Amino acid sequence: MRNKYFDLIDQTFEWPQKEFELDDDQTLMWNGVYLMDIIKQYGTPLKVSYLPKISEQIQRAKRMFNVAIAKSGYEGEYNYCYCTKSSHFSFVLEEALKNDIHIETSSAFDINIVESLFESGKISKEQYIVCNGFKRNQYVENIARLINSGYTNVIPVVDNKNELDLFDQSFKNPTKIGIRIASEEEPKFEFYTSRLGLGYKDIVPFYKNKIQNNKKFELKMLHFFINTGINDTAYYWSELLKCVNVYVELKKICPTLDSLNIGGGFPIKNSLSFNYDYDYIAEQIIEQIKMMCNSNGVQEPHIFTEFGSFTVGESGATFFSIIDQKKQNDRENWNMIDGSFMTALPDAWAINKRFILLAVNRWEKPYERVLLGGLTCDSDDYYNSEQHSNAIYLPKYDSEERQIVGFFHTGAYQESVGGYGGIQHCLTPAPKHVVIDRDEDGEVRTRLFAKEQSYKSMMKILGY
Template sequence: MKEHLFSAHEIRLPNEFSIDNACLTYRNVNLLELVKKHGTPLKFTVLPSITHKIKIMKDYFKLAFDVNNYKGKYRYYYCTKSSHFNHVLKTVLLSDVGIEISSACDTELISSLTKTGQIPPDTQIICNGYKTEDYLTGIFKLMCDKRCTVLPIVDSKGELEHYIEQSKRLTNISIGIRLNMSYISSYARESRFGLFPEDILYHYKTSIHGKDNLKLTTLHFFNDKGIENTDSYWTTLAEVVHFYCYLKKINPCLTTLDIGGGMPFKDNLNHNPNISELIFRIVSTIKDICTLEEVDEPDIITEFGKYTVAESTGTLFKILERKKGNERDWAIIDGSFITHLPDTWAIKQNYPVLPVNNLESDLIPYTLGGITCDSADFFPNNGDAESIMLPDTNEEQFVAFFHTGAYQEALSGFGGINHCLIPAPKHIIIDENEVKEITISTFSEKQSSQNMLAILGYQ
């Protein structure tokens, strides 16, 4: 079954989509029935999608390890900043993964989950980001609690000095260090993150080497553009692995290479990144360089956030009105891109968009407009696509944005105040029970005016 997405593209619907009685079905859920029951704007999250994405990635790494006779281990970490919701964390933790955090409040979140038993004992926690005093205190508490295995990733000299001091009171502290990528000639931008190679070597030799209670076990890097099949990425990876090997030769405790996150996701339905090929080349590159350098290949860590959760969630809108224009025709949605899908406005993020109903009608191009008074509140706005294809009909029309599960609430907030006082949408959770039957529950109702006014101090 073929369907049009943008005016310049044609797509073949992936297996999770089907068309039933001229209506779009997604993962066996009739989306028209969903909006008729719950209204719009409506956000829905399909939890089995999260489990599926994690399993696929683990399978890709296992295959790459087997083919390359790779002796190290692979560990999948979920990056919490992509989505902090409890239903997301609970689902992620069912798949035997580690957790990557990035703030002081995150340490409280982990502590809460360990106390309630939601985090299995000895779950591995990576602590990334710049460490404020509150963040360092939270990390120290998690270490003392000993319910999880805590690995702070050093981002600055001051942070390293903190762990050196803590090692006088705690036993067996393991740390990682983030590598500042600016030293690589092919790296396109100056980075504020991490330490340069010469600084890592200096601090290892003067501050870590010989200390029984402090071990440097992990080298971490992150490519700002993510994991991509480009000459620049492969050059960067090779440079990092060569430095890992150099550091390993003087530091036998170094066992792990953390390659960060940035795995591509489907930002349109024509985009099918060959993830298995990317993983195979990552593994083979590391293997080949380690063999050349006569160094044992490291365990590999990844920190996938957007990849894990983006494709689990969709956002549904109703078309309120269609308006003729000179160069484009407009379809006004009953929501705001600035509020409900803020990265479409902030970083020009693209998403798959499909009409929900009236699919027997011919399709004509529109630009979607939000209901705010802001001229930037429209989609698509990234220059890559001119319009969205909608059925040519006077009947009630709904439209669906897919793969919107990462970063939306992190950018616009949840349960707070948004642009033009546009309320947060209703959010429902779609799951499966023990016999694989679909279950639907409400996570949060549409935000009320009373709630927003109370936040602002009105009685």
């Protein structure tokens, strides 16, 4: 009878997979890392960042777009920007910047990170710094500091019409700028047009009235982003062509315009059955832009992307121990974890985001259907079939054997959304954070980036 946890996974998904396999002890390996060794050393709850995955993803995207450009004879170049808001950690930026990329910022303090990276020799003043977001005075002042100190490829992207006046007051040197297009949202959204950027019909008149005769500004980039991400849907291709059409109109009267920023939105693997044809999508994006430009006799733009989750999401994992099982009725078995979903994986409850969930050990044991509960005294602190496309099955609970579960591809947004290092729900401490890298010989190296949050740090924040 095939009733072991291994049998369940083996029959349900293609197994093993590129990043997931079992070692000789029937425990889970991830990217060739023996997870139980890490967990035995550091304990749970535990957050892990596997740095080589970041470089792998960047090189993958650069290869896809460059191949698409070569296949179609596209005349523009491809530039990869990392969207810093996905994860601001120094080890993430340092790993990403090993791959000859550029940076996209969202707020004032991002600029301080840029300056720190320059001081440590991680970036040059020639790299592109694309500055997005609604800009208040401090953000503009910080951008001006970069421009006025000789950064030659800072591109503040106009998000609303009033920002240009702030730029005019603050920037001493001639400046490249961009304009963000406010895309139309899908019909199921609560609002019709994105709150970010200028409407399609406003952009050409805005350029003529405010930028065309102002010698301080050189319009270089049009930027857009589809909130639902890059998907092979009629909605996405329609919005892409609308944006390219704006580029075509503007290029005819603005010779300095030479770049189209298509934002981010590549999805990451959220299930062992995940299927997304990245190569096809990249080729179609390039072909659609080329076709529209060629049919209008306009030079093809350089392409910028701002991948955040795609860059860093699959480098993260979060591990918990099952500390007890509560039988609430005849049907519901609640496995209680030694942490909280609301604080460690806030996207799981806030926006019902899915992560890959697997048992780390005891794959040789029979399985059962369970619900997972967090430690906070909040009814929303759970993970179950309502938030997961399938029911949760784990090895049968045994109080004599420690059960470890892992949530994979948690590397984007969870720390910043969860309030990393601050006060979290029910004063649940932030877990240990371990960084995994490989040396020149490919050997795994680990270091403790942050200890589990202490009561003293929380008391200090709270004023005690």
